[in-house]
Amino acid sequence: MSRPSQIYNCLDPEGRQAGLSAAVEAVRAGQCVVMPTDTVYGIGADAFNNDAIARLLATKRRGPDMPVPVLVGSWLTVQGLVREMTDTAQTLIEAFWPGGLSIIMPEAPSLPWNLGDTRGTVLLRMPNQPLALELLREVGPMGVSSANLTGHEPPTTAIGAKQQFGDAISVYLDGGVSEVGEPSTIIDISRPTPVILRHGATSAEHIGEVLNLDPEALRRK
Numbered sequence: 001m002s003r004p005s006q007i008y009n010c011l012d013p014e015g016r017q018a019g020l021s022a023a024v025e026a027v028r029a030g031q032c033v034v035m036p037t038d039t040v041y042g043i044g045a046d047a048f049n050n051d052a053i054a055r056l057l058a059t060k061r062r063g064p065d066m067p068v069p070v071l072v073g074s075w076l077t078v079q080g081l082v083r084e085m086t087d088t089a090q091t092l093i094e095a096f097w098p099g100g101l102s103i104i105m106p107e108a109p110s111l112p113w114n115l116g117d118t119r120g121t122v123l124l125r126m127p128n129q130p131l132a133l134e135l136l137r138e139v140g141p142m143g144v145s146s147a148n149l150t151g152h153e154p155p156t157t158a159i160g161a162k163q164q165f166g167d168a169i170s171v172y173l174d175g176g177v178s179e180v181g182e183p184s185t186i187i188d189i190s191r192p193t194p195v196i197l198r199h200g201a202t203s204a205e206h207i208g209e210v211l212n213l214d215p216e217a218l219r220r221k
Contacts, residue, residue, distance in 0.1 A: 007158050007172040010036075010131050019173045020135060026171045027139045032056050034147045034161045035135060036175030037071070037127040039100050039184050039201050040154040041161045043169065044071065044135075044144035050114040053143045057116070059168050062150045067116030068143035069102055069123040073136030081122055081141065083108055088189050088211065095210040098128035100180055100201025104188040115143055121190045131175045146183060156181050187218070195220055 003026075008019025023033045030052040032045045043059060045052035047070050056068060072078060075093055079085055083106040092103055107122040115122065127133065136142060146154035147161035155161045158174035186198040187207060194211065196204055196218045208215035 003170045005162070005167040005170050005172070007162060007174050010173050010175045015174075016131070019171070020131070020138070022171045023135055023173055024138050027052075027135075027142065030055075031171075032059060032169055033171040033173065034158060034165065034169050035132050035144070035173045036129055036158070036178055037132050037144070038098070038129045038178060039127070039180045039182060040156055040178050041147040041158060042071070042132075042144040043147040043161070043165070044142040046139065047115070047141040047143045048111075048113050050112075053113070053115060056143060056145065059165060060145060060148070060150055062145070064116035067118045067123065068145050069125060070115065070141050071132065071136055071144045072124060072126050072141050073133050075126065077141060078124055081108055081111065081124065082106060086189065088194060091210060092187070092189070092207070093126075096202055096207075097126040098133065099126075100128070100182075100184040101125065101207070102184045102186045104186065104190050104197070106190050113143075121188075123186065125184055129175065129178075131173060135173075154183060194218060 009015035010019045026033050030049050045056045102125040104121050104123045148154045149164050156178040158172045180201045183200045185200040185202040204215040
């Protein structure tokens, strides 16, 4: 039996504890939750529960052609999710995580998940948001996408997410306004030359500086 939809005020210590407990219970039960991240609010589910990921996509009214990103609670978690931890990956992780950079890497073979049409890759990020990190460290990697209906604006507040999803989600964690307010930058390092697929919270100039590359060389051709 699903619980009634509720927004938990996680800026209050009691509300935070109650919200985290409810979110952990919901995720472990294969349900989706709404959570704050540093960039925008996200809708998340257990990355290894394929029914829950399918529910996430259905809630967003989104097809598998746009795979679900995976958020992690620590650098170490990445090693079990990717085929190889390359020097480029290590450099980007050390420079930008936790933060607003999502990295596409070849996924580890035979992982029991179905995030959509990933073509053998996984998009990973570690958010710079304490509440999100606490949830991720409790339940493990989560498939998390922006908490909006496809084609609508990604929300920066819990109430903004509830206005779009309503009672389809039972647990909304309110961690205040997302600080960055725009989606993460996406860089694909699964190909011979890194390329930015979406410009966002982390600038091409900063990435180019870290990788010792001309920012123009990182832009999608």
